[in-house]
Amino acid sequence: MSRFTERLPAAAKAVAGPALGTRPFSFVAPQRFKASIELLPPEPCLLVPLLETRERLRDAVEENFDCQYSLHVEFTGLLSWGTGARIDWHYDSNRPYLKQRHYTAVLYLNSAGFTGGDLLFQLPGGNVQRMTPQAGRAVMYEAGACSVHAVDQVTSGERHTLAMWFTKDEEHDEDARLLGTLRSICGSEAYAAAASSQSPWRPTGCEPPESLFASTAALRRGDEGDAAAHHEGKDHAHDLRVTRLKALRLSAITSDSSEDAAIPVYLEDSMTSGGVPELHAEALHRPLYTAATLSQALLIAHFLKWRHPDILELGRAQPDRVAAIEDGSRILNHGASHFALDKWNTYMESLQRALDTLNPTWHSLGFLCTTHDN
Numbered sequence: 001m002s003r004f005t006e007r008l009p010a011a012a013k014a015v016a017g018p019a020l021g022t023r024p025f026s027f028v029a030p031q032r033f034k035a036s037i038e039l040l041p042p043e044p045c046l047l048v049p050l051l052e053t054r055e056r057l058r059d060a061v062e063e064n065f066d067c068q069y070s071l072h073v074e075f076t077g078l079l080s081w082g083t084g085a086r087i088d089w090h091y092d093s094n095r096p097y098l099k100q101r102h103y104t105a106v107l108y109l110n111s112a113g114f115t116g117g118d119l120l121f122q123l124p125g126g127n128v129q130r131m132t133p134q135a136g137r138a139v140m141y142e143a144g145a146c147s148v149h150a151v152d153q154v155t156s157g158e159r160h161t162l163a164m165w166f167t168k169d170e171e172h173d174e175d176a177r178l179l180g181t182l183r184s185i186c187g188s189e190a191y192a193a194a195a196s197s198q199s200p201w202r203p204t205g206c207e208p209p210e211s212l213f214a215s216t217a218a219l220r221r222g223d224e225g226d227a228a229a230h231h232e233g234k235d236h237a238h239d240l241r242v243t244r245l246k247a248l249r250l251s252a253i254t255s256d257s258s259e260d261a262a263i264p265v266y267l268e269d270s271m272t273s274g275g276v277p278e279l280h281a282e283a284l285h286r287p288l289y290t291a292a293t294l295s296q297a298l299l300i301a302h303f304l305k306w307r308h309p310d311i312l313e314l315g316r317a318q319p320d321r322v323a324a325i326e327d328g329s330r331i332l333n334h335g336a337s338h339f340a341l342d343k344w345n346t347y348m349e350s351l352q353r354a355l356d357t358l359n360p361t362w363h364s365l366g367f368l369c370t371t372h373d374n
C-alpha cells in the first residue's frame with residue numbers, strides 16, 4: 001500500500017515567493033460548480049460515505065503533516081469541473097477570508113469521462129510537477145503560499161472531485177454545524193420522508209429540515225471572495241443571498257409570515273412586461289423554480305448559470321433572440337417550474353451515482369497515495 005509520504009509544499013516552497021510576486025494571480029474557472037456538504041440533499045447513501053471519507057482524509061492529513069488530533073474540517077465540497085474549467089496558479093489560503101485554511105485534500109472521484117484537468121505544482125528551480133487525477137486517489141498539501149499550484153483546463157467532459165480544507169482554528173469548524181444537522185435530521189419524520197422520496201428537494205410535502213440548508217457560513221466559504229456571502233443577518237430584504245440572486249437577475253420571494261414557506265424564484269424581467277415576448281408572457285409569470293431556503297435558491301441558481309444559462313437568459317430575450325432560445329421557451333411554456341428542479345435533481349442523482357461507484361474504494365485506506373506514484 002502506498003501512502004502519501006511526500007510533502008509537496010515543502011518542495012514547492014523555494015519558488016513560491018518569487019513566483020507569486022511576478023505572476024498574474026487570477027482564477028479562471030467559469031465552468032466550475034461547487035456544492036457544500038451542508039447544501040446537498042440529505043440522502044443517507046450520499047452523506048454517509050461522504051462523512052466517512054472526510055474523516056479518513058482528515059486522519060491522513062493529520063498523520064502526514066504530524067498534527068494528530070489538531071485539525072478541524074473547515075469546508076467539504078463536491079466540485080464539478082466542466083469543459084473549459086481551469087484554475088490559474090494560486091495557493092488555497094490566498095484571500096483574507098481564507099486565512100484559516102491550513103491544509104487541503106482533494107479526492108478525485110473520476111478519471112474516465114474527461115480529458116485535461118491535470119493538477120500542477122510548482123517545484124524549486126521552476127520545475128513543475130504534474131499529476132493526472134485518478135479515481136479514488138487523493139492529494140494533500142499545505143494551503144499556504146508554499147503550495148503554489150494550478151489546474152489545467154478540462155478539455156472535454158466533466159471532472160469530479162471531493163475537495164476539503166482543514167483548519168487548526170476551532171472557530172471555523174464545519175463539524176459543529178454538521179453534527180447539529182445530523183442530530184436534527186436523524187430519526188425525524190421529515191428526514192425519513194425526504195430520504196425515501198425520489199425528489200428530496202420537492203417544494204411541497206415534507207421538506208428536509210431547514211437547518212440542513214440554512215448556513216450562510218457555508219456560502220461564505222464556498223464562494224471565492226464574494227463579499228455578498230459574508231452576510232449573516234436574517235433580514236431578507238438585505239440578505240446578500242438575495243442581492244446575489246439579483247446579480248443573476250433572479251428574484252426570490254420570501255415570506256415574512258412563515259419561516260418555513262417555500263421560496264419561489266422568478267426570472268426578474270418576467271415580473272415586468274419589458275422586453276418579454278408576448279408569446280411567453282404567461283409562462284414567465286410562473287416561478288422558474290421553488291426552493292426550500294435562500295441558500296438552496298442560490299445554489300440552484302449557480303447550477304443553472306453553469307449548466308443551463310439559456311434558461312436564465314430567457315426573460316431577458318430580445319425578440320430577435322427568440323430563435324436562439326427556442327428550446328428554453330418551449331420548456332417554459334410546458335411547465336417551467338419543473339424544468340429547473342428536474343435538471344438539478346438529475347444532476348444530483350448523477351453525482352450520487354459517481355460517489356456510489358467509489359464506495360468500495362472508500363472502504364480501503366489504499367486510495368491514499370503520493371503523487372510520485374503516478
Ligand SMILES: O=C(O)CCC(=O)C(=O)O
Pocket residue numbers: 087092106118119149150151161163
Ligand atoms: O482539483 C484539484 O486538483 C485542485 C483544486 C484546487 O486547486 C482548488 O480548488 O483550490
Ligand SMILES: [Fe+2]
Pocket residue numbers: 090091092149
Ligand atoms: Fe487550489
